[in-house]
Amino acid sequence: MLNTNYNVIGMMSGTSLDGVDLAHIKFSINNGKWSYEIKESETIPYTENWINQLKNGIHLDLDSLKVLDKSYTELIAEITNHFILKNKLQDVDFICSHGHTILHQPQNGITLQIGNLPELAQKTKHKVICDFRVQDVAMGGQGAPLVPIGDQLLFSEYDFCLNLGGFSNISFNRQSKRIAFDISPVNTVLNFYAEKLGRNFDQGGSIAKSGELNKSLYDELNNLPFYSQKFPKSLGIEFVHTTILPIMEKHILSIPDLLHTFTEHIAYQIGTIVKGVKGSMLITGGGAYNTFLIERIKQHCTSIRCDIPDEKTIEFKEALIFGLLGVLRERKEINTLASVTGAKQDHCSGKIFLPN
Template structure:
C-alpha cells in the first residue's frame, strides 16, 4: 500500500567487518522526503563470525550455501534482539543489505549472504533485501546503491562521500545522479593495523606516526582502476589481487604502510572532489573518525568537508537501505542506470512476507 509515512529497520553489514548496523527510522513523504533515526545500534561480530567472514572469498559453492543459511539465522537473532531490547512494534519492514560474499559484476554475478526467504519467518516481519542481484543481471555494477538516498535525503550537498571499507561518492550532474567507488579505505587500513593487535587505528594516531614512502605512493596511484571512467565499483577480490601484494612487496613497518596509504586515499578523494570548486562535501562512514585521514583530505581541497551528527556518520548506509526498501515497497525506482551502468532504472530487491 502506498502511503506517506513509514517506519522501518535498516540493516547493513559493510566490508570493513566492524559489525552489523541496525537503525529504526521513520520516513515522511511530503514535497520532499524527510527522516528521523529513532534508535541506532552497531552489533560487533563475535570472533568466530569475524574469522568466518574474513575467509568468505576462499569458500566453494556448497560451503557458501551452508554459510548463507547459518548467517541468515545469526542475522535474524541480531535483528530479533534489537526489536525486543528496544520494544519495537508496528514496523512496515526490515530492509537488509546482507553481507557481501562475492562481487564480480564484470563476470555477471554478486552474492550477499543473509538474504534468504526464511529471514522473514525468523523475525516475523516483512523483509526487503537482496538489492544488488537484479542490477547485475541488467548489466550494471550492482553498486553503489546509496546514491539515490543521497539524492532524495541529502540534496543540499554537492558531494556525498562515504569512508567505509571503500570510499564511494555521489553527486548530481544535471538530471543524472553520478556515483562510483573511489578507492579502498578501512578494508586496507584495518588489515594492517590488525598486525599490531588493534581492530582499527583510533583517530589515525598510528598512521600519523609513520614515515611517507614516495615510491609505494606512486605505484598505488598508478593502478589501472583509478583511470577507468564511472560507473565502476570495487570488491575484496580486487584488493587482494592489487593492493595487498603491492604493499607487502615493500616490507615496510606497519606505521609507514598506514601513513602512506592514508595519503593515497586522500590523494584519490581530492582528485575527485576537486572537479568542482567551492562545494559542500558530506562525509560519513567510520573513516570520518580517522583525524589524520580527514586532515590529509582537507589539505588537498578548497571544498568544505561537512561532518554531520554521529548517527548519520555511523548509520547512513543503514538509513539509506531502509529508504531503498521503502521505494521497493512503493514500486518506485531505487537503482539508477546513471550510477551502476545498468540497462535501465529499476526497482531492485526482493520482498519476503511471513509464510502463514
C-alpha cells in the same frame, strides 16, 4: 493510495567487518520531499569466529557458501529479534536488509550478499525487503553503489556525498544525473595493518600519522589502472586481496609507514575527483572518525567545505539508506540508478519475503 509514513528497520553489514548496523527509522514524504528520523540504532559487533568466516567466504565452494548463507541468515534474524525486543519496537512495517557481500564480480555477472534468504522473514515474523544488488548485475550494471539514490533524496543540499567505509565512494549530480562510484579501499586496508599491531583499527589515525610517506609505494598505488577507468565502477574485497595487499607487501616498510602512505593515497584519490570544484561535501562512515585521514582529505580538497554530521548519521547512513531502498521498493518506485551502476535502465530492485 500510497502511504506517506513508514516505520522500518534498516540493516547493513560492510566490508570493514565492524558488525551489523541496525537503525530504526521513520520516513515521511510530503510534496515529493523525503524526510527521516533515526530513532534507536546499534552496531552488533561480530565474534572473532564470524569475522574469520566472513573473511574466508570468498574462498568457499558453492555448497559451503550455501551453508554459510543459511547460518548467517539465522544470525541476523537473531540479532534483529533482539533489537526489536530490546527497544520495544511496535508496528514495524518491514525490515530492509542489505546482507553481507561475499562475492562481488560484476564483470563476470556475479554478486552475492548472504543473509537474504526467505528464512529471515520467517524467523523475525516480519516482512523483509532485501537482496538489492542482484537484479542490477543481471541488467548489466555494477550492482553498486546503491546509496546514491538516498544521497539524492535525503541529502540534496550537499554538492558531494562521500562515504568512508571499507571502501570510499562518492556521489554527486552532473547534468541532472546522479553520478556515483567507488574511489579506493579505505578501512579494508587500514584495519588490516592495524590488526597486525593487535588493534581492531587505528584510533584517529594516530599510527598512520606517526609514519612517513614512501614515495615509491605512493606512486605505484596511484598508478593502478582502476583509478584511470571511467565510471561507473565499483570495488570488492577481491581488489584488496589480489591487487592492493601484494603491492603493499612487496615494499618492506614499517606498519606506520604503510598506514601513512595508504592514508595519503586515499586522500589524494578523493582529491582528484573534486579537483577545481567549489562546494560542500558530506562525509560519513567509520573513516569520518579518522582525524588524520580527514586532515589529509581537506589538504587535497582545498576548495571544498567538508562537513561531518551527527554521530547517528556518520555511523548509520548506509543502514538508513537501505531502509529507504526498501521503502521505495515497497512503493514500486525507482531505487537503483542506471547513471550510477551502468545498468541498461533505472529500476526498482529488491526481493520481498513475507512471514507465514
